[in-house]
Amino acid sequence: MSTSKLILCPGQGAQAVGMGKAWFEKSAEARAVFERADTILGTRLGSPLTELCFAGPAERLNQTDVSQPAIFVSSVACWHALLASWGSGGGTASNGVRGGGAIESHVTATAGLSLGEYTALHLAGAMDFEPALELVVLRGRAMQDAADAIKQSDGTPGSGMVALIGADESQAAALCDQARGSDVLVPANFNCPGQIVISGSIAACKRAVEVAGTTGLRAQPLAVAGAFHSPLMAPAAAKLEAALRTTAIRAPRCPVMSNVTGKAHEPFGGRTIEDAIRARLVEQLTSPVRWEANCRTLLASAQPAAAWHELAPGKSLMGMMRRIEKAVKVETHDEP
Numbered sequence: 001m002s003t004s005k006l007i008l009c010p011g012q013g014a015q016a017v018g019m020g021k022a023w024f025e026k027s028a029e030a031r032a033v034f035e036r037a038d039t040i041l042g043t044r045l046g047s048p049l050t051e052l053c054f055a056g057p058a059e060r061l062n063q064t065d066v067s068q069p070a071i072f073v074s075s076v077a078c079w080h081a082l083l084a085s086w087g088s089g090g091g092t093a094s095n096g097v098r099g100g101g102a103i104e105s106h107v108t109a110t111a112g113l114s115l116g117e118y119t120a121l122h123l124a125g126a127m128d129f130e131p132a133l134e135l136v137v138l139r140g141r142a143m144q145d146a147a148d149a150i151k152q153s154d155g156t157p158g159s160g161m162v163a164l165i166g167a168d169e170s171q172a173a174a175l176c177d178q179a180r181g182s183d184v185l186v187p188a189n190f191n192c193p194g195q196i197v198i199s200g201s202i203a204a205c206k207r208a209v210e211v212a213g214t215t216g217l218r219a220q221p222l223a224v225a226g227a228f229h230s231p232l233m234a235p236a237a238a239k240l241e242a243a244l245r246t247t248a249i250r251a252p253r254c255p256v257m258s259n260v261t262g263k264a265h266e267p268f269g270g271r272t273i274e275d276a277i278r279a280r281l282v283e284q285l286t287s288p289v290r291w292e293a294n295c296r297t298l299l300a301s302a303q304p305a306a307a308w309h310e311l312a313p314g315k316s317l318m319g320m321m322r323r324i325e326k327a328v329k330v331e332t333h334d335e336p
Contacts, residue, residue: 003106003305003306003307004106004107004108004302004303004305004306004307005106005107005108005306005307005308005309006107006108006109006110006111006298006302006306006307006308006309007079007107007109007110007111007120007123007309007311008110008111008112008113008116008308008309008310008311008317008321008330009075009110009111009112009113009116009117009119009120009123009311010071010075010112010113010116010310010311010312010313010314010316010317011071011112011113011114011115011116011289012064012067012068012071012114012115012228013067013314013316014071014313014314014316015061015062015067015070015071015313015314016058016061016313016314017053017054017055017056017057017058017061018053018054019053019054019070019071019074019312019313019314020034020053020054020070020073020074020077020078020312020313021053021054022335022336023074023077023078023081023312023335023336024050024054024077026081026336027077027080027081027084027085027336028084029077029080029081029083029084030077030078030080030081031077032080033073033076033077033080033129034049034050034053034073034077035050036129036130037049037050037069037073037133038050040130040133040134041069041133041137044137045065045066045069045137046060046066047060049066049069049070049073052066052070053070053073053074062223063144063225064140064141064143064144064147064225065137065140065141065143065144066140067140068115068136068137068139068140068143069133069136069137069140071115071116071119071313072115072118072119072132072133072136073133074312074313075116075119075311075312075313076119076122076123076129077312078311078312078333079119079123079311081336082309082311082333107123107124107254108254108255108301108302108303108306109254109255109256109257109264109298109301109302110123110124110252110254110255110256110257111256111257111294111295111298112257112259113191113259113289113291113316113317114189114228114229114259114284114289115136115139115140117256117257117258117259117281117284118132118135118136118139118281119132119311120256120257121249121252121256121265121277124252124253124254124255124256125250125252125253126249126250126251126252126256126277127247127248127249127250128248131247131248134243134247135240135243135244135247138239138240138243139236139240139285142235142236142239142240143225143226143228143233143236143285144225144226145235145236146226146232146233146234146235146236147159147225147226147227147228147232148225148226149235150201150226150227150232152202156202157202157225157226158201158202159184159199159200159201159202159205159226159227159230159232160199160200160202160205160221160222160224160226160227161188161197161198161199161205161221161222161224161227161228162197162198162199162205162208162209162212162219162220162221162222163195163196163197163219163220163221163222164195164196164197164198164212164217164218164219165194165195165217165218165219165220166194166216166217166218167194167196167217168193168194168196169187169190169196171215171217172187172196172198173187175198175208175211175212175215175217176198176200176208178211179204179207179208179210179211180200180204181203181204181207183200183201183203183204184200184201184204184227184230184231184232185198185199185200185201185204185205185207185208185230186198186199186200186229186230186231186288187199187288188227188228188229188230188288188289189229189288189289189291190288190289190290190291190292190293191289191291191292191320192291192292192295192320192321192323192324193292193323193324194323195320195323197222199227199228199229199230199232200227200230200232201227201232205221209221228285229284229285229286229287229288229289230286231286233285233286234285234286236285237282237283237285237286240281240282240285241278241282244278244281244282245278247278249274249277249278250274251273251274252265252273252277255301256277257294257297257298258280258284258294259280259284259287259289259290259291259294260280260283260284260287260290261280261290261293262290262292262293262294262296262297263293263294263297264297265277265280291320292320292324295320295321295324295325296324299324299325299328307331308321308328308329308330308331309330309331309332309333310330310331310332310333311333312333312334312335313334314332314334315332315334317330317332318330318332
C-alpha cells in the first residue's frame with residue numbers, strides 16, 4: 001500500500017482487559033513486541049505486562065503506572081503487525097524491536113494523545129523501543145506518585161479531573177476562574193468540539209461541577225488517579241525531565257504533533273529539535289493537551305487521499321475525529 005498515512009496513537013483511558021491479545025495471537029510481529037516488553041520489564045509492575053494486558057485484573061490495569069506502558073506496548077505491537085500486513089517493512093530485529101518504519105510505510109505524520117505522543121515519537125524513529133518504554137514506565141509511576149501525594153484528611157484523592165460537555169475553550173477558562181478559589185483548577189484537555197477536560201484540586205473540581213450546572217454545561221467527574229496536565233503534576237515533570245536528559249532522541253523521520261503547541265515538534269528558543277522534544281514532553285505533564293489543534297494541523301496539511309489510522313487499543317480517537325471533522329474517516333485497529 002503506497003497511500004500516505006496519518007497515524008493516531010491513543011492515550012490513557014483506552015485500556016481494557018484483553019487489549020492487544022488478538023494481535024498477539026494473529027501476528028508474529030505483534031507477539032515479538034509483547035515478548036520484548038516482558039523481557040525488559042520482568043515483574044516490575046507486579047506481573048508480566050502481557051498478563052496484565054490480557055487478563056487484568058481491571059483494577060490494576062487501570063492504575064496509571066500500568067495503563068501507560070500497557071497502552072504504549074499494545075499500540076507498538078499493533079503498528080508492527082500492520083507494517084507486516086501492508087508489506088511495508090519495519091517489523092522486529094533479533095535483538096529487539098526496531099524503531100519507526102515511517103519511511104517504509106509512507107507515513108505523512110504521527111500524533112498521539114498525551115501518553116500516545118511517546119508512541120508517535122517512537123513510530124517516527126525519534127526514540128528506540130526500550131528507552132521509550134522505560135520513559136513511559138517512569139512517567140506513569142511519577143504521575144501516580146504525584147497524585148498519591150495529594151490526599152484529603154480522610155485519605156481519599158485530593159485532586160481530580162472533570163469533563164465539560166458542551167463547553168468551548170473560553171467557557172472552560174471562565175468556569176475555572178469562577179470555581180478555582182484559592183485552589184488549582186485549569187483546562188487540561190481540549191479533545192474535540194464540546195469536550196474539554198479540566199483538572200485540579202478536588203475541592204475546586206467539586207465547585208466546578210456545581211458552577212457548570214448553573215451555566216447550562218454538563219460536568220462529569222472522571223475516574224482518574226489525579227489532576228493530570230495541571231500544575232499539580234510538577235513533581236512528576238521534574239522526574240521526567242531528569243530521565244529525558246539521559247535518553248537518546250533523534251530528529252523524527254516525519255512530522256510528529258506536539259500536544260503542547262498543537263503543531264508539529266520543531267526547534268524553539270535556540271534548542272535543537274532533539275532538545276525541543278525533551279522540553280515539550282516535560283511541559284506536556286503540566287500543560288493542556290491540544291488534541292483538537294493537533295488534528296486540525298494534520299487536516300490542513302494532509303493530502304486529500306491520505307488514510308487515517310488509529311492504533312490499538314480502543315476507538316476513542318475515531319470518535320473525537322467525528323466531532324472535529326465528520327468527513328474524515330479514521331480506520332481503527334483495536335483488533336486485526
